[in-house]
Amino acid sequence: MLAKTPPMGWNSWNTFGEEISEELICRTADILVEQGYRAAGYEYLVIDDCWSLRERSEQGLLVPDPAKFPHGMKAVADYVHQKGLKFGMYSCAGVRTCAGYPSSFDHEFVDARTFAQWGVDFLKYDFCNFPQNGDCRMRYHTMSMALKASGREILYSACNWGQQEPWRWMRSIGAHMYRSTGDIMDNFRSFTDIAKSQIGNLCMSAPGGFNDLDMLTVGMYGKGNVSLGAPCTFEEYRMQFSLWCLFGVPLMMGCDLRTLSGECRALLQSEALIAIDQDEECRPPYLVRCGGVTLPNPDAKPGEYPWRSEDECTYTFIRHLSKGEFVLAFFNLSEHETRLSCLLSDIGLPYPSGIGIVPRDVFTGERLGVKRDEFSVRVPGHDCRLYRCRLSRCDG
Numbered sequence: 001m002l003a004k005t006p007p008m009g010w011n012s013w014n015t016f017g018e019e020i021s022e023e024l025i026c027r028t029a030d031i032l033v034e035q036g037y038r039a040a041g042y043e044y045l046v047i048d049d050c051w052s053l054r055e056r057s058e059q060g061l062l063v064p065d066p067a068k069f070p071h072g073m074k075a076v077a078d079y080v081h082q083k084g085l086k087f088g089m090y091s092c093a094g095v096r097t098c099a100g101y102p103s104s105f106d107h108e109f110v111d112a113r114t115f116a117q118w119g120v121d122f123l124k125y126d127f128c129n130f131p132q133n134g135d136c137r138m139r140y141h142t143m144s145m146a147l148k149a150s151g152r153e154i155l156y157s158a159c160n161w162g163q164q165e166p167w168r169w170m171r172s173i174g175a176h177m178y179r180s181t182g183d184i185m186d187n188f189r190s191f192t193d194i195a196k197s198q199i200g201n202l203c204m205s206a207p208g209g210f211n212d213l214d215m216l217t218v219g220m221y222g223k224g225n226v227s228l229g230a231p232c233t234f235e236e237y238r239m240q241f242s243l244w245c246l247f248g249v250p251l252m253m254g255c256d257l258r259t260l261s262g263e264c265r266a267l268l269q270s271e272a273l274i275a276i277d278q279d280e281e282c283r284p285p286y287l288v289r290c291g292g293v294t295l296p297n298p299d300a301k302p303g304e305y306p307w308r309s310e311d312e313c314t315y316t317f318i319r320h321l322s323k324g325e326f327v328l329a330f331f332n333l334s335e336h337e338t339r340l341s342c343l344l345s346d347i348g349l350p351y352p353s354g355i356g357i358v359p360r361d362v363f364t365g366e367r368l369g370v371k372r373d374e375f376s377v378r379v380p381g382h383d384c385r386l387y388r389c390r391l392s393r394c395d396g
């Protein structure tokens with residue numbers, strides 16, 4: 001079965017855009033293996049837009065740009081496969097890709113066959129330049145069928161940016177993952193907006209079809225193709241990766257693996273976070289509480305209320321995992337340190353049950369003692385804390 005759990009891999013777009021080549025892809029394949037990414041679960045190496053010539057061949061086929069891929073795509077696929085990885089490529093449901101290259105509108109079956117012949121295992125399918133009178137759902141369905149008819153098992157990564165509520169139908173037409181928002185940018189506002197917008201749709205994700213919140217920007221630090229405004233700090237990248245893992249969505253890295261910092265590499269390979277993302281039960285998180293913070297207001301004039309509040313910037317989630325465990329996750333989107341608290345009665349553990357929780361810090365591995373009644377943590381601004389918990393009977 002494809003996409004039994006959220007797919008994991010690397011995609012060229014965020015950092016490289018048009019600047020892709022056989023050399024870059026093969027080097028990235030080497031690093032995925034040599035530096036432990038494949039062992040951590042990252043499996044798909046995906047070439048995004050800008051890989052082909054500007055026109056089809058006389059036979060109507062897509063042609064890799066020989067300046068970028070001098071040995072053709074089969075050779076790249078072979079290299080990637082030899083490394084024990086899977087190979088992904090990109091096309092688009094419109095008449096041209098977003099960067100203006102030929103794409104698969106009315107060529108779905110011939111293109112899917114081409115991809116299959118090259119040894120492609122994953123197709124990202126974009127939505128630019130789609131005819132105004134075209135039928136989006138039907139065209140995504142057509143490519144789904146074309147992939148099935150191609151003679152090769154190919155994971156279908158549909159990318160229509162959330163048009164027509166794809167969480168309601170992409171799974172039904174055979175997509176294994178579906179982009180539910182516009183493009184991610186490498187800043188705090190972008191990834192938190194994306195995450196907030198999808199909280200209510202995650203219950204539609206399940207084995208075989210997952211809501212895709214876009215490629216990660218973790219580790220980009222403003223370099224590359226999707227930089228806009230201030231790039232993230234390490235703690236913000238850790239929040240992004242934690243949200244994606246808690247939400248059980250695909251983990252497609254988008255940074256330059258050749259120059260990634262050790263700190264971000266360790267984050268992207270975190271066993272404890274990846275285990276949450278990949279939990280076999282694939283349950284969505286449950287929002288326990290969304291709240292604000294109350295802060296002293298230094299600008300208050302004498303006689304005015306000396307406090308001010310910010311709404312909807314703290315989030316507490318529980319996510320149930322297999323084997324009776326669960327995660328409690330606290331996100332502080334405000335800029336100020338604040339105390340986030342979870343009453344255990346709000347997660348189905350009223351005091352008289354005599355049951356408490358035993359939390360383990362997902363970032364540090366530290367085990368905390370049994371908590372009963374309430375569990376609260378102080379979380380710095382733009383940071384988060386996650387605890388993997390099990391239940392425990394409390395004496396007395």
Ligand code: GAL
Pocket residue numbers: 013048049097098099126127128159161182183
């Ligand atoms: C966008 C898509 C991006 C990237 C880009 C390539 O539509 O959302 O993820 O694929 O096109 O041009």
